[in-house]
Each structure stands twice: as structure tokens, then as C-alpha cells.
Amino acid sequence: MPSSAKWLLLQKLREHSLGEGEVQERLNRIVDEIAAFLEVEVCSIYLQHTDGTLELYATYGLNLDSVHKVMLKKGVGLVGLIAEMGAVLNIGESQNHYAFSRQPSVDEEDFHAFMGCPILKEGRILGVLTIQNRFVHPYGADIEDLLQTIAMMLSGLLTSDSLKLIIDGNGQAGKLSGAKALQGESLYNKIALGHVVLHEPRIKLTSLVSKDPEAELKLLEKALHKVTISIDALLENGGLSSVGQHRDVLEAYKMFAQDKGWIRRLREAISSGLTAQAAVGRVQNETRARLMCQSDPFFRERLHDLDDLSNRLLRELVGRTATAAGGDLPENAIIIARAMGPTELLDYNRTSLRGIVLEDAGISSHITVIARAMGISAVGGVKDIVSYVEQGDPVIVDGESGEVHIRPGKGVIKAYENKVRFQAEKAAQYKILRDVPNRTRDGQRIGLMVNMGMAMNFPHLNESGADGVGLFRTELEFMLSFEFPDRQSQVRLYREILEISKDRPVVFRTLDVGGDKLLPYMTHDHEENPAMGWRAIRMSLDRPMLFRTQVEALLEAAQGRVLYIMMPMIADAKEMAMAREKIEHKYNSLKKKGLPCPSDIRIGAMIEVPSIVWQLDQLLPLADFVSVGTNDLMQFLFAADRSNMRVAHRFDMLNISVLRVIADLVRITGEYKVPLTICGEMAGHPLEALVLLGLGVRSLSMAPAAIGPVKSAIISTDLKSLEKIVGECLEQAEGSGKIRKRVRDWCKNNNIDVG
Ligand code: PEP
Ligand code: MG
Numbered sequence: 001m002p003s004s005a006k007w008l009l010l011q012k013l014r015e016h017s018l019g020e021g022e023v024q025e026r027l028n029r030i031v032d033e034i035a036a037f038l039e040v041e042v043c044s045i046y047l048q049h050t051d052g053t054l055e056l057y058a059t060y061g062l063n064l065d066s067v068h069k070v071m072l073k074k075g076v077g078l079v080g081l082i083a084e085m086g087a088v089l090n091i092g093e094s095q096n097h098y099a100f101s102r103q104p105s106v107d108e109e110d111f112h113a114f115m116g117c118p119i120l121k122e123g124r125i126l127g128v129l130t131i132q133n134r135f136v137h138p139y140g141a142d143i144e145d146l147l148q149t150i151a152m153m154l155s156g157l158l159t160s161d162s163l164k165l166i167i168d169g170n171g172q173a174g175k176l177s178g179a180k181a182l183q184g185e186s187l188y189n190k191i192a193l194g195h196v197v198l199h200e201p202r203i204k205l206t207s208l209v210s211k212d213p214e215a216e217l218k219l220l221e222k223a224l225h226k227v228t229i230s231i232d233a234l235l236e237n238g239g240l241s242s243v244g245q246h247r248d249v250l251e252a253y254k255m256f257a258q259d260k261g262w263i264r265r266l267r268e269a270i271s272s273g274l275t276a277q278a279a280v281g282r283v284q285n286e287t288r289a290r291l292m293c294q295s296d297p298f299f300r301e302r303l304h305d306l307d308d309l310s311n312r313l314l315r316e317l318v319g320r321t322a323t324a325a326g327g328d329l330p331e332n333a334i335i336i337a338r339a340m341g342p343t344e345l346l347d348y349n350r351t352s353l354r355g356i357v358l359e360d361a362g363i364s365s366h367i368t369v370i371a372r373a374m375g376i377s378a379v380g381g382v383k384d385i386v387s388y389v390e391q392g393d394p395v396i397v398d399g400e401s402g403e404v405h406i407r408p409g410k411g412v413i414k415a416y417e418n419k420v421r422f423q424a425e426k427a428a429q430y431k432i433l434r435d436v437p438n439r440t441r442d443g444q445r446i447g448l449m450v451n452m453g454m455a456m457n458f459p460h461l462n463e464s465g466a467d468g469v470g471l472f473r474t475e476l477e478f479m480l481s482f483e484f485p486d487r488q489s490q491v492r493l494y495r496e497i498l499e500i501s502k503d504r505p506v507v508f509r510t511l512d513v514g515g516d517k518l519l520p521y522m523t524h525d526h527e528e529n530p531a532m533g534w535r536a537i538r539m540s541l542d543r544p545m546l547f548r549t550q551v552e553a554l555l556e557a558a559q560g561r562v563l564y565i566m567m568p569m570i571a572d573a574k575e576m577a578m579a580r581e582k583i584e585h586k587y588n589s590l591k592k593k594g595l596p597c598p599s600d601i602r603i604g605a606m607i608e609v610p611s612i613v614w615q616l617d618q619l620l621p622l623a624d625f626v627s628v629g630t631n632d633l634m635q636f637l638f639a640a641d642r643s644n645m646r647v648a649h650r651f652d653m654l655n656i657s658v659l660r661v662i663a664d665l666v667r668i669t670g671e672y673k674v675p676l677t678i679c680g681e682m683a684g685h686p687l688e689a690l691v692l693l694g695l696g697v698r699s700l701s702m703a704p705a706a707i708g709p710v711k712s713a714i715i716s717t718d719l720k721s722l723e724k725i726v727g728e729c730l731e732q733a734e735g736s737g738k739i740r741k742r743v744r745d746w747c748k749n750n751n752i753d754v755g
Contacts, residue, residue, distance in 0.1 A: 006146070006209045006273050009037050010153050024067075027058035030157075034150055035060040035131070038143060042111055042132035045154070046072070046079050048125050054079050056106070061132065066105040077101035082116040083125045086286070090115040090144050092137040112136040115144065117151040119158065120285040124387065126158055145272040152274075152282055153208060179407045184357065184382035185649070186402040187368040189755075190705070191420050192355035192377035193413070194332030196393040196406075197324050198386070199340055203277075203314040210275040220266060220276040223316035227309070262306070277317040284310035308338075329353065334377075334395050338386050341516060345370050346479055355397040357382050357404050360645050366516050367643070368681075369631075372703045373453050373476060375460075379404055381645045430708025434465035438711060440693070440719040447699030448707055448714075449507075451679055453477070455493060458500040460704035468504035470701020471566075471627065471679040472497065474550070475513045483521050487549050487556075494557035505564050507604065507627070507701075508554055510547065510579075512536040512568040516643055531632075531641060536569030541578055551583050555590060555597055563598035566627060571609040573618035579603075580622055608632035608680075613661060620672035627701065628665060630680025634658065653682050654691055654739045659730055666696035677701050686713040686754040691743055693719060694726025709755060716752045 016029040027045065035043035042061030046054040052074030056067050072080050081099040082089050091097055094114035111132035119126045129151045131139070139147075210216045262283065269279035287306050324335070325347035332354045335345070339360040345367060355377035358367065371378035377399035389395065389406055396405040396416050400423075405412050438446045449470030450461055454477060461469065477493055478485060485493070497506055514535025518524050527533035540547040554565055567579050580603050590597035605612070605619060608629030612619055620626070630653070635642040637658070638651045662678070669676040677699040682688045684702030689710045692700065702710060725746050729739045747754045 005037075006149060007211065009033070009150070010209055013150075013153055013157060024058070028060070030154075031058045031060040034129075038131060038146065038150075040131040040133055042108070042130070044130045044132075045119075045127060046083075046130070047127035047158075048083060052083070054083060054128060057127070059106075061111075063105060063107040066103070066107075070103050070106060072101070072103075077103070078114060079116055079128045079130060082118055082128045086118050086120065086125060088115065088117045088144060088148060090138045092135075094132070108132065110134055113139060115139045115147060117147045119151045119155045121155045121158075126155055129154060148282065149209070149272060149274060152278065152285070155285075156205070156208070179405065179409045179412065180388055181412075182382050182385055182388065182404045182406070184379040184385075184402045184404060186399050187378035187380045188372045188376065188399045188703075188705075190355070190375070190377035190399040191416060191423060192332070192334060192397045192399070193416060193420070194334040194354045194395060194397075195330050196389045196391060196395050197329060197333045197335050198389070198391050199323050199325075199335050199337030199344070200311065200386075201324050201327075201391065203311065203318050205275075205277050205281050205314075206318060207275045208278040209273050210270075213270050213273065216270045216274070216276040216279070217267065219317060220270060220279065223276065223313050224263070226316050227312050230312070277314060280310050280313050280317065284314070323347070330392070334397055336385055336389055336395075340367055341518070345374070346476075350374060355379075355399070357385055357395075357397055359383060359385055360643075369453075369473070370476070372705070373451075373473075375705070427708065430712065431463070433708060433711050433715070434463070436711070436715060438467070438714060440714055440717050440722075442718050442720055444698070444719045446693065446714055447677065448711060449677065449679075449699070449701040450704045450707065451701050452704070455496055458497060461501060461504070464704045464707040466504075466704070466707055469497075469501060469506040470677050470699070472506055472508045473512065474508055475511050475517055475519075478511065478513065478519055479517060481521075484519070487553050490550060490553035491557045494554055498557060498561065503561075505562065507564040507566050507625075509566045509568050509606065510537070510540055510550055514539055531635065531643075537567045537575050537579060538569065540567075541575060544582075547579075547582065548586070551586055555587060555601075558598040559596040560599055562600045562602060564602045564604065564625075566604040566606060566625075568606045568629070569609055569632070570605040570607070570619065571611050573612070573615050573622060576605050576619055576622045606632075606679075607665065608636070610636050613665065616665075616668045616672070620669065620674045623674055625675040625677070626665075626669060627677045627679045628662070630658070630678060630682040633661070633680065634682075637661070652737065652740060653685070653688050654743070656730075656733050656735075656739065659691070659695060659726075659739070662692065662695050662697065663730060670696070675699065684710065686710050687740070687744060687747065689713065690717060690722060690747065690752070690754065691726055691729075691739075693717070694722045694743075695730075696723075709753075713747070713752050713754050716750070718750070721750075722746075 012033050013030055016026055016033060031043045031045060042059065044059040044062060045057045047057045048054050054072040056070040059067060074080060075084050078089060078094060078097060078099050091114055093112050094100055095112065111134055113133040113135050114130065116128050116130040119129055129147065131147060265283050266279050269282050270276060274282060284307060287310065323344065325344060329349050329352040331352055333352045334355040334357065335348065335353065336357050338358070340358060345356065353374065353376055356371055358380045359382055360380070368378060368380065377397045379397055379399055379402050382404055385404060393407050396408050396412065398404070398416070408416070438448045440446065447467050449468050450464055450466040451471040451473070452458065452461065452469050453473035453475070494508065512535065513519055514524070514533060515531045534542070551565070554563055565583060567576060570576050583601065583603055587597060587601050602624040604625040604627060605623045606629045607613065607626050610633065631642055634640070634651065634653070640647040640650055642648055665676060676697065678692055678697055679701035683692060683700040684706030686709050689700055690713055693714070700710065725743060729742060744754065
């Protein structure tokens with residue numbers, strides 16, 4: 001079949017879908033046209049409802065009275081089988097097939113040959129296109145190929161604006177793109193109602209059929225070559241900016257890019273008359289359909305890789321930009337992505353951003369830290385969400401429960417409007433608590449501080465009524481910058497922060513870059529395990545200029561007041577000694593010269609690498625204070641990568657080993673009289689925060705929004721009885737689930753709201 005004929009067919013189908021007349025008339029004209037083009041006796045279109053039912057929408061050749069009456073339940077009949085498999089079925093004697101289901105009303109007794117092809121859109125089944133004939137042999141490969149091409153054309157037409165119009169006009173709106181709720185994990189407990197923005201926008205195919213397969217093959221070769229080169233470059237220079245682009249993923253891409261079977265299928269699709277881009281689209285659709293049926297995680301991952309690779313190839317062929325960050329965002333944008341690096345989130349215009357939903361990413365990943373700092377609703381671990389949404393779809397992100405509602409119905413929207421109102425009322429109650437002293441019912445004062453990392457979040461410090469900033473992550477402003485901030489710009493930033501915080505202390509943590517927090521303007525060598533690699537204090541000590549500039553900027557900004565400076569990732573006391581020596585040297589020389597400098601300095605260490613827990617006798621004499629980074633400490637204690645969803649939740653924060661470590665830290669820092677704060681995410685959860693208090697912790701630092709709920713729990717608590725219950729949990733060393741339940745029950749019996 002010459003491609004010019006296919007091109008003509010496409011034109012005609014497009015005209016019919018856009019053309020005059022009622023819905024049914026237009027669909028009827030489409031099936032008539034296909035039947036005439038393929039010279040078949042029957043051509044039918046079945047469309048799928050959200051519950052999987054397939055409705056006969058239009059037919060040429062079957063009983064017209066059965067249109068809209070034949071409703072095949074999920075998996076029923078040959079049509080149901082095709083929808084389930086997401087693959088073509090081509091058989092000579094349909095009536096003997098095990099899946100055949102007789103539908104008396106359609107009058108198909110005389111037809112034996114049957115072929116059906118799924119109409120796929122981004123791997124989702126929109127419906128099934130079928131043809132039938134009286135003869136008793138399967139259709140030839142050319143017709144099979146052609147039907148697939150037509151199904152592909154149809155998928156574009158059916159989901160185009162004109163079809164949406166058709167379906168609306170027919171009173172059937174929402175059937176093809178109905179509501180769906182997915183469950184993920186709450187990363188930041190805010191609720192957001194908005195519209196989907198795909199982080200990696202889908203690529204719209206610009207042409208489907210070509211009259212010149214040779215030219216298309218050349219385009220494909222060129223694009224494949226470019227993609228392979230770009231993957232090689234990523235592998236070589238290690239400029240991996242996103243969490244999903246680990247080396248093994250790229251190695252897998254490379255393998256696929258050279259995969260003979262995949263390339264052969266692409267070439268065959270081009271030889272059948274498709275453009276190079278349409279060929280990639282078709283093979284990608286098939287891959288996605290297989291992906292959706294696949295439950296084995298290993299194969300799912302591989303299919304995901306192949307899907308991503310197809311996107312890269314399509315971007316080469318169609319010429320689209322990489323992410324949505326550069327474009328205009330709609331109001332109330334909700335970013336949906338498979339995975340994203342923390343810096344990529346910072347690229348978005350924050351005024352319109354309301355939420356983020358990720359397939360990967362767990363509670364203590366850095367992207368979560370950034371989402372919290374930005375104050376946007378965040379849910380992670382939502383399996384396959386990218387495949388279920390379309391750009392602009394209405395979506396509700398429930399950062400409290402971890403639910404994500406795609407294209408929600410009226411009832412769900414109403415319920416959420418109420419929930420948002422309730423949240424606002426709660427926030428108002430927490431606001432009232434702002435000036436209430438942070439004391440337990442039996443009078444113990446608790447230090448409540450906030451974690452921050454961006455100057456723009458500082459208004460929250462005042463609103464929260466916190467005692468100060470327990471952790472200022474200096475690297476976040478560095479990540480926002482386009483170049484390495486020089487000394488003067490650092491001074492300006494730190495000064496601004498100190499001014500806003502008035503006389504409250506601000507603990508500046510020196511740069512914690514590396515791992516998944518990369519600076520776009522700095523080259524990073526590839527590392528197999530970046531979280532355990534060249535990051536934080538290791539980098540600061542190896543790059544004396546970088547550290548010195550930051551220390552000088554902090555000393556200058558804090559003139560006349562006490563400067564709190566803290567070192568991340570201390571794994572050995574000697575690192576603390578070296579850092580301390582450098583800071584003191586600089587400070588003393590300023591003082592000696594009579595130059596402006598802080599009235600005093602306090603130098604602290606983060607406890608987030610397990611080795612230091614057993615070196616406290618050497619560390620504590622060198623530290624004016626310590627702060628426990630439970631996010632990193634737990635990832636290393638449990639050997640569970642905090643940004644890998646598969647492992648990040650294999651342990652409970654209230655695991656007995658965590659409780660024991662904290663209890664030891666409280667005891668030993670007490671002996672050395674070194675103040676201790678907990679600044680990991682754990683401190684910001686009311687239940688966990690109470691357990692920490694029960695273990696003897698008296699100072700917590702958390703995201704600003706967590707202050708209200710945690711404070712509300714603290715002021716309703718009698719510390720003595722809390723200590724008793726937590727002490728019993730420690731002694732009895734029960735499983736973590738039991739500890740959680742026991743403390744939760746205790747809170748319930750004592751009317752303490754822990755969420
Ligand atoms: C931590 O590790 O707990 C911590 C507070 O530091 P970050 O989350 O920035 O690594
Ligand atoms: Mg840390």
C-alpha cells in the first residue's frame with residue numbers, strides 16, 4: 001500500500017472527525033471510510049469506560065441497533081482480550097476462539113476472520129478497532145500493519161479537542177478520561193487543588209505518515225546516534241542532575257539504544273509508511289501497554305527505561321525542550337514527574353507552584369526537603385502516575401493522606417474544599433498557640449526551632465513563633481544561584497537572615513553539597529554512591545578556598561552577635577578539629593586586628609554518620625553543641641538510601657535501634673554538658689517528637705509548618721508520664737510497630753492530638 005494512500009486516508013479521517021454533524025454521524029463516517037479503504041465487510045470501534053467496560057460506539061457491517069447497547073465487561077470476548085493484552089489479535093476463525101463471546105444482537109454469525117487492534121494513547125487503552133470478514137483465514141501482514149497505523153491515527157483523533165467535543169456533545173463526557181485515585185506517601189502535609197503540569201511534557205507527534213521511508217530511516221539513524229552520544233556524554237562527565245539518571249539507568253538506556261530487536265521494530269514501522277517519529281511513538285505505545293500489564297518490578301523498571309529512551313529519541317526527532325520548568329506555568333500548577341532532582345524543582349516559578357507528585361522519592365529525600373522549604377504540597381511513591389495523567393488535567397494532591405485524585409468528580413472536589421477549610425481552621429488555631437510558651441503541662445520548657453534554607457521562607461520564622469533557626473541549610477541558596485555566590489553576595493544573604501531573625505539564634509550549617517544536591521555550575525565526578533561520597537564537610541575540607549570564603553562571609557555578616565556555625569557529615573572527630581581550627585583561626589585574627597567580627601562563636605557538629613556516635617568522647621570536647629540529622633543517620637544506620645523508594649521505608653522511625661541511639665546520645669551529651677537538638681524530619685512529626693521528648697531530648701528543629709502541630713502536642717503532654725511510657729518501650733525493646741501503637745494509644749487516652 002503506497003504511503004500516499006495512507007496519507008489520504010489520514011486526511012479523510014481527520015476531516016470526518018472535525019466535520020459537520022452529530023457525534024454518531026461523524027463516527028459512522030470514520031468506520032465507513034476505514035471499511036472502504038481496507039475493503040472489509042465489518043469495521044467497528046469500541047471505546048473503553050473507566051471501569052474497563054467496552055462499548056460498541058460505531059460500526060460498519062454489524063447490526064446498527066446494537067451500537068451503544070453492546071457493553072462488554074472487562075476482559076469479556078475477543079475485544080476484551082485485546083484491551084487486556086494491549087496487543088493485536090488476528091485470527092481466521094473467530095467463533096472457535098476460547099475468548100469468543102456471542103453477542104446475539106450484533107448479527108456476526110457470518111463473519112469468521114477477525115482482527116482487532118488496541119487504540120492506545122500513552123500506553124492507556126482508549127478502545128479497540130476491529131475488522132471482520134466472511135472468509136476463514138487470518139488477514140495478511142500488510143493489513144495487520146495497516147490496521148495498527150489506522151488505530152494510531154484514531155488515537156490522535158479520538159483524543160483531539162474535536163473528539164472531546166464529540167463525547168461532550170453525546171453526553172458521555174468523562175467516560176474516556178474519568179476520575180482516578182492513586183495512593184502514595186505523604187511528603188508534606190499540605191493539600192493542593194490544581195492542574196497537571198508534566199515535568200517532562202509529552203511529545204506531540206507532528207506527522208504520522210511519510211511518502212519517503214528512506215528519508216525517515218535516515219532521520220531515525222541520526223536521532224539514535226545523537227541519543228547514544230548524549231548518553232555517553234552523561235556517563236563520561238557525570239553531569240547527572242536528576243535522581244532517576246543514575247549510572248545503571250543510563251547504562252540500561254545505552255543497551256536499549258543498541259538493542260537490535262527494538263531498532264528492528266522501529267525500522268519495520270517506518271517501512272510500513274510511518275514517519276520516524278510515528279514509528280517511535282507506535283513502538284513506545286506497545287511498550288507502555290506491556291508496562292501496564294507487568295507486575296514484576298524488574299521488568300517494569302526495564303520497560304520504564306525503554307519508555308524514557310523513546311522519549312529522548314522523540315525529543316530528538318520532534319525537537320522539544322527537556323522539562324516544563326522553562327515554560328509558562330498555569331495558575332495552581334501541580335508538577336507530576338517520575339523522578340526529579342532537587343535543583344530541578346527549584347527551576348520552577350514558585351508563584352504558581354502548588355504541589356508536586358512523584359513516582360519515586362521518599363519522606364527524607366532531598367527533594368522532599370526542598371518541597372517543604374518551598375511550602376508546596378508533596379506526595380511521593382505514586383506508582384505510574386505519569387501514565388495516567390494528561391497535561392492540564394484537574395488534580396487534587398492530599399499531602400496529608402498521600403492520596404492523589406486525578407480528574408476528581410464533584411463529590412471529591414466538595415469534600416476537599418471542606419478539608420482545605422478545616423486545615424485553614426486548624427492553622428488558625430495553631431496561630432493562636434504562637435505566643436503560648438513551649439512548655440509541657442508539668443512545666444518543662446522545650447526548645448522549638450525551625451529548619452530553613454531559603455531567604456524567602458523567613459517570614460515563616462516570625463509566623464511560627466519559633467525560638468530561632470535550628471538548621472539553616474546554606475546549600476539551598478547556592479543551588480538556586482546560577483554561579484558560585486562570591487563572598488559579598490554570601491555576606492548579604494547571611495546578614496539579611498540574621499536581621500530578620502532579630503535576636504533569635506540562627507544555626508548556619510556549612511555547605512552540604514554533593515549526594516543528590518548538586519550545584520549546576522560545579523562539575524561533579526561520577527560517584528557510585530553519592531550519598532556516601534564526596535559531600536558536605538569532606539568537600540569543604542578538600543576545597544579550603546570554598547570553606548574559607550563561607551566562614552569569612554559568616555563572620556562578617558554576624559558582626560556584633562553570636563555566630564552559630566555547624567558542620568555536616570562529621571564522621572571522625574578529627575574533621576571537627578580541622579574545621580574548628582580553621583574557623584577559630586580566622587575569628588581570632590579578626591579579633592586581634594580589631595576588625596568587625598561576631599561577639600562570640602559557637603561551633604557545632606551534626607550527628608548523622610553512625611561512626612561518630614561511638615566517638616563522642618573525642619567529638620564532644622570539640623563541640624559547643626550538636627544536632628542530630630536523623631534523615632542521614634537513619635539512612636546509614638539501616639543502610640537504606642533515603643531517596644530510594646524501594647528501601648526508604650523498610651524501617652520505622654520508632655525502631656528500637658533508633659530509640660537506643662537517641663537515648664545514648666542524650667545521656668552522653670548530658671555528661672559532657674553539650675546541648676543537643678534533633679533537626680531531622682523525625683522532629684517534625686508530633687508522635688515521633690513526643691517519643692524524642694520521652695527519651696530526654698529538650699530541643700527540636702523542624703519545618704516551620706510542623707511547629708503548630710508539634711507544639712499543640714507538647715503543651716498537652718505531661719512529660720513525667722510520657723517519660724515513663726517511653727522508658728518502658730525502651731526497656732521492653734518491643735518491635736517498632738508495637739512502640740508506635742503503644743505511644744499512640746497513650747496519646748489517645750490522654751487527649752493529645754498527634755494527627
Ligand atoms: C538530616 O540528615 O537529618 C539533615 C537534617 O540534613 P539534610 O536533610 O539536609 O541532609
Ligand atoms: Mg543530612
